[in-house]
Amino acid sequence: MDAALIISATLMGLAGMPHCAAMCSAPCALAGGKRPVKLLAGRVLGYTAGGALAAASADALARASQGAALLQPVWALLQAALLLLGLTLLVRGRMPVWLGALNWRPKPSRAFVTGMAWVVMPCGLLHAALLLAGLSGSVAGGAAAMAGFALASTPGLVVAPLWRARLLKRGAGGEMLALRLAGMALVLGAAWALGHGVWQRVMLAC
Numbered sequence: 001m002d003a004a005l006i007i008s009a010t011l012m013g014l015a016g017m018p019h020c021a022a023m024c025s026a027p028c029a030l031a032g033g034k035r036p037v038k039l040l041a042g043r044v045l046g047y048t049a050g051g052a053l054a055a056a057s058a059d060a061l062a063r064a065s066q067g068a069a070l071l072q073p074v075w076a077l078l079q080a081a082l083l084l085l086g087l088t089l090l091v092r093g094r095m096p097v098w099l100g101a102l103n104w105r106p107k108p109s110r111a112f113v114t115g116m117a118w119v120v121m122p123c124g125l126l127h128a129a130l131l132l133a134g135l136s137g138s139v140a141g142g143a144a145a146m147a148g149f150a151l152a153s154t155p156g157l158v159v160a161p162l163w164r165a166r167l168l169k170r171g172a173g174g175e176m177l178a179l180r181l182a183g184m185a186l187v188l189g190a191a192w193a194l195g196h197g198v199w200q201r202v203m204l205a206c
Contacts, residue, residue, distance in 0.1 A: 033108030042115025055142025089183025
């Protein structure tokens with residue numbers, strides 16, 4: 001059973017590469033700097049530890065997932081804010097002044113710790129993988145499942161920043177195009193998340 005769960009989690013990571021590229025590649029590039037290896041290594045370790053913890057406390061994880069419904073309004077507001085930000089980037093092609101003025105950028109010198117903290121990201125795909133790891137019959141199986149998920153989804157975090165760097169080399173026009181593409185990715189991701197949530201409620205009502 002553990003082997004099937006590990007394979008399933010790894011395939012989930014492969015299928016989720018576009019999602020990871022759209023939602024996490026930009027903060028990954030900021031937090032990792034020019035050498036994101038430390039951040040990616042920390043992310044794999046953090047996900048592995050999260051899988052082990054999920055397998056060791058499957059009952060607590062199930063209770064926590066039931067209580068997650070209380071956070072749905074906050075989650076919906078967050079997705080709506082991301083949708084508006086994405087539309088702003090897509091239409092204007094430049095970063096909002098208030099966002100550029102914030103001193104929020106993570107330090108590459110703490111990339112490994114930042115990568116380990118990636119396991120607490122509010123990501124539906126990540127939570128689904130953790131729930132899958134929680135079904136494992138052993139702590140080692142849960143850890144291996146999340147390690148497979150992390151490694152399989154890593155290329156999505158690497159390719160997108162490299163593509164963005166090539167665009168930025170073109171000057172102002174490349175930077176504007178990169179921001180527009182980032183805005184489009186935010187719009188598509190947030191719109192899908194909001195639409196999926198609404199569609200689930202419609203199906204339940206039917």
